[in-house]
Amino acid sequence: MNEGYWKLPILPIDTGRYGTPEMKKIFEEETRVQKMLDVEAALVWAHAEVGDIPKGDAEKIASVCLLQHVKLGRIKEIEREIRHDVASLVRALAEACGPSGAYIHLGATSYDIVDTATALQLKDALELVETRLGDLERILMQKAVKYKNTVMVGRTHGQHALPTTLGFKFAVWMREISRHIQRLIQCKQRVVVGKMSGAVGTQAGLGTNAKKIQDLVMQRLGIEPADISTQIVQRDRHAEMVCVLAGIASTLENFATEIRELQRPEIGELSEHFETEKQVGSSTMPHKRNPETCERICGLARIARSLVVPALEDVTTWHERDLTQSSAERFIFPEICILTDYMLFLMTNIIENLHVDEQRMLKNIEWTQGRLMSEAVMMALTKKGMDRQEAHELMRKLTLKSEVEKRQFKEVLQENKIVTKKLEKKEIDRAMNPMNYLGTTTIQIDSLVKKAMDEQRIRD
Numbered sequence: 001m002n003e004g005y006w007k008l009p010i011l012p013i014d015t016g017r018y019g020t021p022e023m024k025k026i027f028e029e030e031t032r033v034q035k036m037l038d039v040e041a042a043l044v045w046a047h048a049e050v051g052d053i054p055k056g057d058a059e060k061i062a063s064v065c066l067l068q069h070v071k072l073g074r075i076k077e078i079e080r081e082i083r084h085d086v087a088s089l090v091r092a093l094a095e096a097c098g099p100s101g102a103y104i105h106l107g108a109t110s111y112d113i114v115d116t117a118t119a120l121q122l123k124d125a126l127e128l129v130e131t132r133l134g135d136l137e138r139i140l141m142q143k144a145v146k147y148k149n150t151v152m153v154g155r156t157h158g159q160h161a162l163p164t165t166l167g168f169k170f171a172v173w174m175r176e177i178s179r180h181i182q183r184l185i186q187c188k189q190r191v192v193v194g195k196m197s198g199a200v201g202t203q204a205g206l207g208t209n210a211k212k213i214q215d216l217v218m219q220r221l222g223i224e225p226a227d228i229s230t231q232i233v234q235r236d237r238h239a240e241m242v243c244v245l246a247g248i249a250s251t252l253e254n255f256a257t258e259i260r261e262l263q264r265p266e267i268g269e270l271s272e273h274f275e276t277e278k279q280v281g282s283s284t285m286p287h288k289r290n291p292e293t294c295e296r297i298c299g300l301a302r303i304a305r306s307l308v309v310p311a312l313e314d315v316t317t318w319h320e321r322d323l324t325q326s327s328a329e330r331f332i333f334p335e336i337c338i339l340t341d342y343m344l345f346l347m348t349n350i351i352e353n354l355h356v357d358e359q360r361m362l363k364n365i366e367w368t369q370g371r372l373m374s375e376a377v378m379m380a381l382t383k384k385g386m387d388r389q390e391a392h393e394l395m396r397k398l399t400l401k402s403e404v405e406k407r408q409f410k411e412v413l414q415e416n417k418i419v420t421k422k423l424e425k426k427e428i429d430r431a432m433n434p435m436n437y438l439g440t441t442t443i444q445i446d447s448l449v450k451k452a453m454d455e456q457r458i459r460d
Helices: 003-007 021-026 029-049 055-064 072-082 085-103 110-146 166-191 204-221 236-262 292-306 308-313 324-352 358-368 371-383 388-405 409-415 417-422 425-431 441-459
Strands: 151-156 159-165
Touching: 021 110, 021 324, 029 055, 029 072, 029 085, 029 110, 029 204, 055 085, 072 085, 085 110, 110 166, 110 204, 110 236, 110 324, 110 441, 151 358, 159 166, 159 358, 159 371, 159 441, 166 236, 166 441, 236 292, 236 308, 236 324, 292 308, 292 324, 308 324, 358 371, 371 388, 371 409, 371 417, 371 425, 388 409, 388 417, 409 417, 409 425
Parallel strands: none
Antiparallel strands: 151 159
């Protein structure tokens, strides 16, 4: 078989089908190895700062802690022999450092390096996700304002319920994203932590300056030290992160599902942007314009949620540590970050370029011949002294009559003596106007857009 065949990528992230270049770069093997070298460099610097090793040797090691000096190919060559990834990196680094290599990895265990390097990767990844969330929040804010008076049918159980506005829908989505931003910021404080605590967390190998060394290393790297750890940073932190990101993915699926539903030809109120010049909707049906990007988000959200279970299972560890987390996390962390970031990127583009058919929205309001205004009429009757339960039962019967006879609800109302005794024609007309039954819609939109803007200013 052709040798080049084995070099072909297998997973769709690797083929380039999914993921943004910015996030994928964070999880490239070269980036990960460089982060580990950064941790080793910070460790020798800290040792030198407290007087454990000569500063000249620390400077020499730090200058070599670059992939241009410590070749990835050499690390892998050593790993094939000794079957230990971190020890292979340490040996390759020591080879490149000459005599100064004797001070590399002093007092550290493998996961001092791995977990701290992971924290550096996750810091970059979560900052990118936070930026994406902020971008989506801003787009939704703009759409909420633009369409705050665009009346459409509100649906519950898939049925016409009461009038709402498209802007109100966008405002609801905006605040869901706002909450995810808050969750991510809080979670990031617990996830982005490193450690330099040795084989079981006691810091025995680091000597009397152990705590200061850990603080100096994390200070150098720009992250916080874990308050306490065993041989690993405890995985409740990472499980929380995966749950937060899976929650974001689920929210995006919720948005995508709504757009898919409203793009059905029989509804036709919203639709994804479609490149009419070149885009193909179907290989056999030329007329098709499928909501394929929304469908892609829905499918990827399922993969994101599937990563929650192994992340939670990784919280369980034997004693001070075992190796069960390692293999799972090689999948979990890159996948959950790459997919969530990608879905946010897609959804932001979808919302920004969303096609809105306001005329179809108005037409759909008339689909039930005015029956969706039955609650408004019921409330108008109660204001004129009618018992609420009696008014509800009357409206139930009259809406059924309208539906069975396929007649406008207003006509049925105007023929009913109980209704006309309580309400004049202009009062019936007012109650039947969807624009008059939007409650505090615009007030809520304006208030929550202002709140989101204030929160953004505080974050910025």
